[in-house]
Amino acid sequence: MPFLSASDNPWINDAVEGISGENIYVDPDVSGGQAITEALSGVVPGDGSIAVVVLPAGADNNTPYSSYILERLTAAGDHETVIVAVGKNLQATSSAIDGDVALRIANENESSAGSTQDALVETVQEISAETPTSPGGGDAGAGGAAIPLVIGGVVLVAAAVTAFGLIARRRRKPAASTDPVPAGIRLRVNRLRELRADYAAVPGSPVAAETAAAIDALASHVEQLFIRLDAKAGEDQSVLAEAEYSDKLARLVAALDRDYLLDLLTRPDLWDAPDERIGEVREALAAVTTQIVDNIKQVNARRGLLFQVSLDSLIGRSELRDWERQFKQSSGD
Known part of the structure; x- marks a missing residue:
């Protein structure tokens, strides 16, 4: 369906x-x-x-x-x-x-x-x-107004550089986020970890076990990349990485989800060319992980980020193109 x-x-x-x-x-x-x-x-x-x-x-x-x-x-x-x-x-x-x-x-x-x-x-x-400096439950009175006064300068600076029509809807934010991983990337990492558990639970499948380990490594490396970008690189590099991996991780999550690779591993008899499809997803997973590790090394060396992975094999599958569009819509792209 x-x-x-x-x-x-x-x-x-x-x-x-x-x-x-x-x-x-x-x-x-x-x-x-x-x-x-x-x-x-x-x-x-x-x-x-x-x-x-x-x-x-x-x-x-x-x-x-x-x-x-x-x-x-x-x-x-x-x-x-x-x-x-x-x-x-x-x-x-x-x-x-x-x-x-x-x-x-x-x-x-x-x-x-x-x-x-x-x-x-x-x-x-x-x-x-x-939540740090949280105003607490629903009180927008005098007590709730104290914190916006304290951080008002930061909010005004952020509002000055906010693009397009989002300015009118911009909410006040803390002076610093507690999570260096952007919200959209964090959602994808969380989904990867959910899927890792699904693959680890498949009995008697070495490929599923290897995939679980590879997903876990990818999620960890994604977090490390953005943690190190936050600590060592300029904002422009973080923005580039977010744009790159929002798309790449979206495609990977769609391919790794229960309705595609996990189903291919547990019910290959219901698919045409299951071995070819499985190989495409595993290759894409390894390629993205390798690129992220390379990016982490570039951050550590204070060099600009390079992106070379295209995931063209996944784009070519009609079953995955609709899922990719759903990911792009969910990211506002």
């Missing part, structure tokens, strides 16, 4: 529009939506740092991977933290705290809270508590 395009999924489109100017969006199809909105209004900060979206369970039907909706919503706005509930499933990502910590908080509350409403409230409160 083909994946829904962005224009075919009204729940996602409405949510993207809903958080373009608001911090809370609860879809009209969600049962008890008014109560959820009122509960969230009491804890979501008024400074735009956290956005919460609540969608019905059917919103993720035919999406290409589990964090697709979260990634679309993160790319759509300028919130530091985005929390999404699709049915009873909670996810979160953040540039204000470690993205893995935000996701863990959401997952733990999903399992322990008595209802989705309670899980969302707990997730907002815990992420707010973890």
Whole structure:
């Protein structure tokens, strides 16, 4: 079954529009939506740092991977933290705290809270508590205004260089991010780690085990590249790397996902030329990893970054082209 395009999924489109100017969006199809909105209004900060979206369970039907909706919503706005509930499933990502910590908080509350409403409230409160200089739950009064006054100079400088139409929607941000890995890249790294666990769980498959190890190495090297760029290189090099690897990692995640390589390894009888397809993905994974390691060495040597990997073999597969478009749309490209 083909994946829904962005224009075919009204729940996602409405949510993207809903958080373009608001911090809370609860879809009209969600049962008890008014109560959820009122509960969230009491804890979501008024400074735009956290956005919460609540969608019905059917919103993720035919999406290409589990964090697709979260990634679309993160790319759509300028919130530091985005929390999404699709049915009873909670996810979160953040540039204000470690993205893995935000996701863990959401997952733990999903399992322990008595209802989705309670899980969302707990997730907002815990992420707010973890966030440096967080204004806390929903108070936009005198106490909440103190921090914007302290960092106002930084915000004004950032606003002066913000491009296109995003200026009007720009939220106040902390003086420094706690995560040197850009939010879009962090989402892809998180997805790679989810997939690594899937491959490691395949019984009796040396190729799946090798792929799990290769995915783990790639995720680690991606993080190291951006950590070292943040510490040693200029902003222009970080921007170049983000643009390069947002695209490359998107294609790789699509190829590594459960509906392609993992299915090829577990049910090769259902595919034409399975060995050729498997070889293409493994070659692409190795090529991107090698390039990232080379980039890390270039950063260490204070040289400019060079990019030479094209992943043309993956682009040539019609099954993957639609997935690639979904990744580009989710990144705002």
